[in-house]
Amino acid sequence: MSALYDSKTKTMDDRGIRALLTEEEKYRSWLDIEAALANAQSEIGIIPVDDAQKIISSCRIENIDINTVNELQREIGHGFVPFLKMLVKACPADSGKFVHYGVTTQNIQQSAQLLVVKKVHVKFKTVIEEILLNLAQIATREANTVMPGRTHGRHAIPITFGFKVAVWIDEFQMALERMEQCEKRVFRIMMGGAVGAFNSSGEAGRQVQTRMAELLGMSEMSVPSRNIASHKVEYVQVLSLLASCCHKIAEEVYSTSLEEIAELGEGFTTGTVGSSTMPHKVNPKLAKGIIANAQKLYSLSSVMLNSSSRPYEADSSSYMLLESSLHEALALMTEIILRAEELTRTLRVNREQMRHNASINNGLDNSEFIMMKLAAVLGKDKAHEKMYSLAMQSIHEKSSFSKLLCEDPQISDLMTKDEILTLLEPNNYTGLSSTIAEEVAMSVKEKLTLRG
Secondary structure (H helix, E strand, C coil): CCCCCCHHHHHCCCCCCHHHHCHHHHHHHHHHHHHHHHHHHHHHCCCCHHHHHHHHHHCCHHHCCHHHHHHHHHHHCCCCHHHHHHHHHHCCCCHHHHCCCCCCHHHHHHHHHHHHHHHHHHHHHHHHHHHHHHHHHHHHHCCCCEEEEEECCEEEEEEEHHHHHHHHHHHHHHHHHHHHHCHHHHCEECCCCCCCCCCCCHHHHHHHHHHHHHHHCCEECCCCCCCCCHHHHHHHHHHHHHHHHHHHHHHHHHHHCCCCCCCEECCCCCCCCCCCCCCCCCCCHHHHHHHHHHHHHHHHHHHHHHHCCCCCCCCHHHHHHHHHHHHHHHHHHHHHHHHHHHHHHHCEECHHHHHHHHHCCCCHHHHHHHHHHHHHHHCHHHHHHHHHHHHHHHHHHCCCHHHHHHHCHHHHHHCCHHHHHHHCCHHHCCCCHHHHHHHHHHHHHHHHHHHC
16 A cells, blocks of 8 residues: 555655655664664673674675565565574574564564654654745745635635735644654554563563663653554554645645636646646646545544554554554655645745735625724624625625715715725735734744754
């Protein structure tokens, strides 16, 4: 199982993430865990230091022939033992007898997968920071760009595009916080043996686990049971919330790049073809890839929650599915976040069209503005009744809203024509949109500066 790829995938700089999702990297992470295990065991006196050093020196990817491992897997019928046999064979003298001492397959595999996830996680955070900087630049640049605010798919009251981007920024900042807050719980070593109770190693085994966590820059499981998977489910849910931030932007770009709206557009490279039959097509390739991959990612949490509830101390039907789902989540998130970074970096904003769209209702979008002015004299309820009546008359009779306002005796007694027309200008009723956009953009720069 994998992410959903298209031609756009080939053009994006993956920051080295995809290399971490390969079979070779999986074996390399197994070797890293086995080396840390031997190191920790030698420090605590479980195995000889000289033998541990020989094992550590032998834990190199060039000592593992993947083709041979695959052949042995067919013969032996076990996914990990062939790898161990090759590692033992690579160890000089008889040091190989201390390889994989006192632990079980899943201790190595599950810890190793989380070691890989941790490496990918670091790169994800870097890309999130890039996205935040991209968005901060847009929010600053478009802080005063007036556009329609929309609720329930219809015009509400005016905002600025910078404000909309500030909303995106706020959610990305929360996503980054979640990414960091989950680290201690997610990236954990478990070396408890077959059932997690350190049966073969006792108290020394627990000391080994603690030292391994230190060597690998990870945490450890206080109860290293193979049946605990909530930390993996949590991470995929954290990724899903991050994907939702990207998805929201993609949906906005996808819909507002429609010719009928024409407010936003993806960056275009000369020569890019959108259709094999329609020469005019320019498709939102980045956005559609985010949308599709995000929807697939969301489904994994449900699969993992069901799988993590399996009974007893371990069940291969559970951890096989959990391992596969976690790997797939990384592949999906990679596709999503790389596209989101490029989308936010190259986003085209049609300011004129935004301003035009904010005015297409000829002042109706500012009905609340007029109402609040009237409320000071008439009270909120009566002011609402008055404005509702005039707004519905304007809509259903297709009459000028400004004219109706100017001709209404009650309103004309309180406001001049020029005051009414001024109140109907979209740019005069954006609230704190510009201020919020600028403040949030500045907060991004300040926070990222503190992070270094």
